[in-house]
Amino acid sequence: MPASPALILASTSRYRRELLGRLRLPFEVHSPEVDETPRAGERPAELALRLALAKAQAIAAQHPHAVVIGSDQVADLDGRPVGKPGSHERAVQQLTAMSGRSVVFQTAVAVVRHDTGFADAVLVPVTVRFRRLGEAEIERYLRAEQPYDCAGSAKSETLGIALLEAIESNDPTALVGLPLIRTCQLLRGAGLDPLSA
Numbered sequence: 120m121p122a123s124p125a126l127i128l129a130s131t132s133r134y135r136r137e138l139l140g141r142l143r144l145p146f147e148v149h150s151p152e153v154d155e156t157p158r159a160g161e162r163p164a165e166l167a168l169r170l171a172l173a174k175a176q177a178i179a180a181q182h183p184h185a186v187v188i189g190s191d192q193v194a195d196l197d198g199r200p201v202g203k204p205g206s207h208e209r210a211v212q213q214l215t216a217m218s219g220r221s222v223v224f225q226t227a228v229a230v231v232r233h234d235t236g237f238a239d240a241v242l243v244p245v246t247v248r249f250r251r252l253g254e255a256e257i258e259r260y261l262r263a264e265q266p267y268d269c270a271g272s273a274k275s276e277t278l279g280i281a282l283l284e285a286i287e288s289n290d291p292t293a294l295v296g297l298p299l300i301r302t303c304q305l306l307r308g309a310g311l312d313p314l315s316a
């Protein structure tokens with residue numbers, strides 16, 4: 120039986136690394152050099168798909184015999200992208216804007232394998248309904264968790280769940296950053312089945 124191709128995660132996100140580790144496949148992590156600036160008029164779903172594929176393609180070009188996973192997430196509030204806040208002040212602004220609202224987290228995953236010509240990307244939207252949040256709640260949450268590297272300023276897998284009323288998704292891992300159900304489907308398409316590797 121031929122050896123399985125190398126698997127590479129084109130991301131430096133610790134959240135995606137932890138999620139991919141659940142599949143118990145050996146993998147490497149490489150940082151893709153991709154400009155993540157939105158294009159003029161680009162919708163959040165389009166941006167997430169484009170960046171996921173660009174990240175996978177950037178690393179696959181350097182490792183043509185590997186199976187490369189790229190992923191990106193953009194929070195969508197009324198058609199406007201909400202990215203990683205990067206600071207406490209921006210996180211306060213984001214959570215205030217999302218208070219009492221529904222936000223769609225557009226999570227895209229792409230898998231590319233140059234030597235076979237395989238390349239595919241899918242979008243897994245997750246609708247999140249935020250509770251009405253008071254200023255003191257927002258401050259307490261941000262001081263406790265400091266989620267400044269998360270799109271939308273909330274970590275649903277930890278204390279951020281207390282900010283929410285509901286989560287609607289076909290894949291519970293999509294909100295954390297890597298939709299594993301669709302990732303497994305794409306990996307099988309690329310010739311790497313997690314259950315037979």
